[in-house]
Amino acid sequence: MTKGLDTHELAHYGERGYVIPSFRLPDDLLARLRLGVDGLLAGYTDVPQEDLANPHMLPPSPDGRPNPFLEAATHPGVLDCVESVLGPDLVLWITRVLCKPATIGREVPWHQDGEYWPMRPLSTCSVWIAIDPVSTGNGCMRFIPGSHRRDTLYRHHVTDRDDVVLKLELDRDQFDEADAVNVELDPGQVSLHDVRLIHGSLANRSGQRRAALILRYMPASAHYDRSLVKRSSGSAFDIADQPLLLVRGADRTDGRNDFVHGHQLWWQRYARGLAVASGSVG
Numbered sequence: 084m085t086k087g088l089d090t091h092e093l094a095h096y097g098e099r100g101y102v103i104p105s106f107r108l109p110d111d112l113l114a115r116l117r118l119g120v121d122g123l124l125a126g127y128t129d130v131p132q133e134d135l136a137n138p139h140m141l142p143p144s145p146d147g148r149p150n151p152f153l154e155a156a157t158h159p160g161v162l163d164c165v166e167s168v169l170g171p172d173l174v175l176w177i178t179r180v181l182c183k184p185a186t187i188g189r190e191v192p193w194h195q196d197g198e199y200w201p202m203r204p205l206s207t208c209s210v211w212i213a214i215d216p217v218s219t220g221n222g223c224m225r226f227i228p229g230s231h232r233r234d235t236l237y238r239h240h241v242t243d244r245d246d247v248v249l250k251l252e253l254d255r256d257q258f259d260e261a262d263a264v265n266v267e268l269d270p271g272q273v274s275l276h277d278v279r280l281i282h283g284s285l286a287n288r289s290g291q292r293r294a295a296l297i298l299r300y301m302p303a304s305a306h307y308d309r310s311l312v313k314r315s316s317g318s319a320f321d322i323a324d325q326p327l328l329l330v331r332g333a334d335r336t337d338g339r340n341d342f343v344h345g346h347q348l349w350w351q352r353y354a355r356g357l358a359v360a361s362g363s364v365g
């Protein structure tokens with residue numbers, strides 16, 4: 084059996100900027116993840132369900148069970164897929180639970196993730212894991228195939244809409260929405276997408292919850308430059324304080340990546356029972 088993406092899957096990712104590989108998360112891990120998501124949503128009601136940041140930093144449960152979000156983020160099958168795209172040296176730099184509750188789940192406006200992020204060169208592969216059945220009806224992701232190929236990012240503006248999850252939105256004259264592909268997934272299926280791919284998702288007006296775990300990796304040859312983060316929001320979440328985790332291989336930046344900063348902060352945050360919304364960071 085092929086390790087990671089097969090030739091066709093890799094070509095698909097290169098040409099279109101995303102792929103839905105044959106790899107699926109094992110059922111037992113999926114079941115633990117679903118319990119983990121249910122626990123998060125029940126335990127941290129002060130944070131929007133679309134925006135629970137860094138659940139992989141939650142401590143193990145009191146009965147010693149490991150953190151399922153960290154398990155998923157370091158699962159060899161997941162890392163093999165990411166390695167096919169980014170190479171053998173991998174840094175996990177953020178995770179997020181994005182749950183669109185039934186009937187009121189908000190839209191994610193069209194955007195490119197790269198607009199927000201401080202690693203240079205700009206590079207990330209996002210792994211989006213379906214926890215629930217994900218369909219057009221409950222607000223699946225929508226991709227504009229091939230839109231990742233341009234080197235420079237497209238024009239965004241700050242939206243004043245309050246019915247959306249992100250505040251930065253692509254200008255509508257930058258792409259044709261008619262090209263969109265709906266990414267419908269069964270629980271345990273994953274999609275991978277490139278940092279430059281134009282994507283978004285519609286509101287969830289259906290009676291079915293749509294929860295996902297999102298894992299984002301950069302090659303360890305990229306520098307996570309914390310000084311590039313614009314510190315303006317005053318919110319508890321600051322992308323400059325992300326706890327970087329080397330999950331495979333070795334750092335290739337001659338020590339410029341800081342793998343210590345942020346860890347203590349996040350452990351303490353979750354130990355004190357605080358969940359944090361990541362706000363407008365993709």
Ligand SMILES: O=C(O)CCC(=O)C(=O)O
Nearest residue numbers: 181191209224284297365
């Ligand atoms: O889950 C969604 O609807 C959007 C997620 C997203 O924008 C991303 O993973 O980059």
